[in-house]
Amino acid sequence: MTTPTPRSVNLRRVADEAGVHPSTASRALNPATRHLVAAPAAGRVQEAAARLGYRPDAAAMSLRTGRSRLVGALVPGIANPVFAPILAAAAAALAEDGHALLVADPGDDPERAAEFVAELAARRVDGLLLATVSLRDDPALAACLARGLPAVLINRSGGEGVPAVVSDDRAGMALAVRHLAALGHRRIAHVGGPAPLSTGLQRREGFEEAMAALGLPVPPGWVEAATAYGRAEGEAAASLLLARCPGVTALACANDLLALGAYDACRRAGLRIPAAISVTGHNDMPLVDMIEPPLTTVRIPHEEMGRRAARLLLDRIHQGAPAGAVVLAPTLVERGSSGPPRAGEGDAGSL
Amino acid sequence: MTTPTPRSVNLRRVADEAGVHPSTASRALNPATRHLVAAPAAGRVQEAAARLGYRPDAAAMSLRTGRSRLVGALVPGIANPVFAPILAAAAAALAEDGHALLVADPGDDPERAAEFVAELAARRVDGLLLATVSLRDDPALAACLARGLPAVLINRSGGEGVPAVVSDDRAGMALAVRHLAALGHRRIAHVGGPAPLSTGLQRREGFEEAMAALGLPVPPGWVEAATAYGRAEGEAAASLLLARCPGVTALACANDLLALGAYDACRRAGLRIPAAISVTGHNDMPLVDMIEPPLTTVRIPHEEMGRRAARLLLDRIHQGAPAGAVVLAPTLVERGSSGPPRAGEGDAGSL
DNA sequence: TTGAAAGCGATACCAC
DNA sequence: GTGGTATCGCTTTCAA
Numbered sequence A, B: 001m002t003t004p005t006p007r008s009v010n011l012r013r014v015a016d017e018a019g020v021h022p023s024t025a026s027r028a029l030n031p032a033t034r035h036l037v038a039a040p041a042a043g044r045v046q047e048a049a050a051r052l053g054y055r056p057d058a059a060a061m062s063l064r065t066g067r068s069r070l071v072g073a074l075v076p077g078i079a080n081p082v083f084a085p086i087l088a089a090a091a092a093a094l095a096e097d098g099h100a101l102l103v104a105d106p107g108d109d110p111e112r113a114a115e116f117v118a119e120l121a122a123r124r125v126d127g128l129l130l131a132t133v134s135l136r137d138d139p140a141l142a143a144c145l146a147r148g149l150p151a152v153l154i155n156r157s158g159g160e161g162v163p164a165v166v167s168d169d170r171a172g173m174a175l176a177v178r179h180l181a182a183l184g185h186r187r188i189a190h191v192g193g194p195a196p197l198s199t200g201l202q203r204r205e206g207f208e209e210a211m212a213a214l215g216l217p218v219p220p221g222w223v224e225a226a227t228a229y230g231r232a233e234g235e236a237a238a239s240l241l242l243a244r245c246p247g248v249t250a251l252a253c254a255n256d257l258l259a260l261g262a263y264d265a266c267r268r269a270g271l272r273i274p275a276a277i278s279v280t281g282h283n284d285m286p287l288v289d290m291i292e293p294p295l296t297t298v299r300i301p302h303e304e305m306g307r308r309a310a311r312l313l314l315d316r317i318h319q320g321a322p323a324g325a326v327v328l329a330p331t332l333v334e335r336g337s338s339g340p341p342r343a344g345e346g347d348a349g350s351l
Numbered sequence C: 001t002t003g004a005a006a007g008c009g010a011t012a013c014c015a016c
Numbered sequence D: 001g002t003g004g005t006a007t008c009g010c011t012t013t014c015a016a
Helices: A011-018 A023-028 A039-052 A058-065 A081-093 A110-122 A139-147 A169-183 A196-215 A231-244 A255-268 A304-318 B010-019 B024-031 B040-053 B058-067 B083-095 B112-122 B139-147 B169-183 B196-211 B232-243 B255-268 B302-319
Strands: A070-074 A098-106 A127-130 A150-154 A164-167 A189-192 A223-225 A248-252 A276-280 A297-299 A326-330 A330-331 B070-074 B101-102 B127-130 B151-152 B166-167 B188-192 B223-225 B250-253 B278-283 B296-299 B327-329 B331-333
Touching: A011 A023, A011 A039, A011 A189, A039 A058, A039 A196, A070 A081, A070 A110, A081 A098, A081 A304, A098 A110, A098 B101, A110 A127, A110 A139, A127 A139, A127 A304, A150 A304, A164 A304, A164 B040, A164 B302, A169 A189, A169 A248, A169 A276, A169 A297, A169 A330, A189 A196, A189 A231, A189 A255, A189 B223, A196 A223, A196 B196, A223 A231, A231 A248, A231 A255, A248 A255, A255 A276, A304 A326, A330 B024, A330 B250, B010 B024, B010 B040, B024 B040, B070 B112, B083 B302, B101 B112, B112 B127, B112 B139, B127 B139, B127 B302, B139 B151, B139 B296, B151 B302, B166 B169, B166 B302, B169 B188, B169 B196, B169 B250, B169 B331, B188 B232, B188 B255, B196 B223, B223 B232, B232 B250, B232 B255, B250 B255, B255 B278, B302 B327
Parallel strands: A070 A098, A070 A127, A127 A150, A150 A164, A164 A326, A189 A223, A189 A248, A248 A276, B070 B101, B070 B127, B127 B151, B151 B166, B166 B327, B188 B223, B188 B250, B250 B278, B278 B296
Antiparallel strands: A297 A330, B296 B331
């Protein structure tokens, strides 16, 4: 390898052009130190910088200051459409503060996620947004803690004292369950998310608590956790439930992708939605209003989630603020996939 | 601001641990220069590096070598689901070469895109993937050229000699038109993409050429270009066409989002799909198989597109290869949104 | 085969 | 208020 070609326009060039020392030019261009420079000199520097199209070199700045104006994000499956609006909102909020978002997708492998944290740390990211974290002893989160890297969880909680922006998952499932109950359903099964994820656990508990509060039974075997948040996994879990739960009239799913899988399972079983069976999702990801039938689901505020997480992280980066958890309120979006149960099946009916 | 806290484990530390000079450690850790180091010393260095969990500091490396192992991507609207699989594939291919992908979303504003190029250049990205480029005199492309930054266009062509990975847009529209004609349609209108984009132009030309080749007329006003690739813009354009084109039996859309908007327009006009009117899309973005009716569309090979673009860019980065355009073959995916025209309306029927 | 030293570009101290 | 200078961590040329 050869010696690098010199950057076109650097601070020194700007300083020469303005007839000042590089130190002075640096001070004049930094809003925080500008007051240390005489007005005319500062003016000449800024003019020269603008004229030459000067931009501080990020690598040099990063090396010297230890910060990169880069924030990393870890998501499990960028293909999951629910992340698009969340990340877009986070990126926009970060951009307002001069930060760029570096998205990495380690999939569902926690060790790989921890490896990515190390790589991002080597790139000197100022902080991380984690959408991958599992509930206990997550390696990626541990890697952040070990390095003193500010981290904020998105749509996941990671235990006591870990900053996070989440939707109220228990309340969300309660909305879905009460909606189904109000339609007359009594035999409701739950397609759950992966147990090690906070969303999987909380939504399952939310389902069970809401059922109990309504005096509805949840027989053993009426809850089936999918192995991952995916359409195929949702179909597998829903198929099991359809075979196992006599007289089930509704499937409350922990996630929209699982609900799409439930659609597949119902279709294969010859059950029309919502005539024969109702299905609800969770997240209100893009396009679920266009499927047939349009999915009744629990809307989490994607944009707000991304924005709040970004702001929380920036607060931690700038002020080292401790920053607890933010819990956002979900809402129910009633569409076409839920309706009254078939006559005679709403109560403890026969098979 | 204070002086930064020293990085935990740096090259010097590794060298000390191995009992060699930092230069030697550097050589021992770089595969390209390892042969210059005596085997036992090299072994000690690698062992020490592994034991301490050493990672070279990206900022320092970047500053010294001029390369960052970072590649930028510019997309117009990260929320557009078609980009998710493309970017995921590109990121995976780049990761194999040690590069990370930095995604930026300037929306539809070309000036803003050029601004982002400057910002990414200041971050010393090794190259750029551009999905935003318009057909002529694109500012972002010009900004890359001016800086000598390797760039590859994705799903867009930018004129002679600009490296690009695209689907054969003319052929794609021809697939859709021939499919509709084979079903018996003769009165087909086109919901076009924005004219300044290569996809908008090529797909429109592909539509017109295919219609001409089949001997089907395209009366004036039967082509309407949407102002942007979006659902709302598609609805607006499709509504115009429905009002303006007597006896139209099919809408061939330049893009899936436009087709979703066409669904909205047809619904508002009380036209059932495909009974009263057929609709086709282009791209086969995620989830369009789940909408009602499932969308007949032209599939572009997303993953291959992302992968090929990444490889092309890496070739340019490493070898300065000139790298022409890659044209991929689209395929037709027949689903439920296309069917035979209503009886008596397939040929030059009355209103 | 290895050590010494320069330098990428910016910033933060210390003098003046 | 301004200039000088050391320094962040690494690579690479030059000398030995």
